[in-house]
Amino acid sequence: MSREAKILTAILVLVVGAMVGLFVLTGSGSDKPASTEKADSSKLIRDNSHKQGSGSVTVVEFGDFQCPSCGQAQPVVERIKQEYGDKITFVFRNFPLPMHQNAIAAAKAAEAAGAQNKYWEMNSKLYANQQEWSELSNPSESFIKYANEVGVADIERFKKEIGDNTHTAFIEADKSDGEALGVQGTPTFYINGQQSDSFTYQNLKQLIDQQLGQK
Known part of the structure; x- marks a missing residue:
């Protein structure tokens, strides 16, 4: 193999590795098969x-x-909650990723609103306006507006x-539980302890229906 070919091969390996790493960290909407193992309920x-x-x-x-x-998953989540109603219990846990500069600040905003009984309203507002605040150097004014x-x-x-740091320990506990469960992105x-990295409507619906059928 020529020197030029070796260099090109090395570059290709690095690019592919970077793409795989980004995929793992940011999540996927594909119909990836769900794990059949049950998660530790005390960490969920x-x-x-x-x-x-x-x-x-x-x-x-x-x-x-x-x-x-x-x-992108939020409209799917809202559809699932609306369609299944009182058949499901929906739980949100914080898992701010280090690559997102405003993720912890947004989690604090949701928790601060939650301390005044407006958690789910702020949860929805943050996702609905994600593009507005996500790249700001200081998103506080946006959060106050919301x-x-x-x-x-x-x-x-x-x-x-x-x-x-009123809500820092709560957010860190959420993330710690996620890490203990093996959450990576x-x-x-x-769904009743069965992990799924997919957030397509079809996949989540299938998993929920399977669990409802076992009741």
């Missing part, structure tokens, strides 16, 4: 985790508010909590 949900509904099938999402794949729009009552308290879903 904590007593103070954010929950919607009280159905027999639990859908847990480990997500990052700045993650583009999570933003807090006003969703009806957070004490804006001064909200401002304080997005600027300090976002969004990652668990």
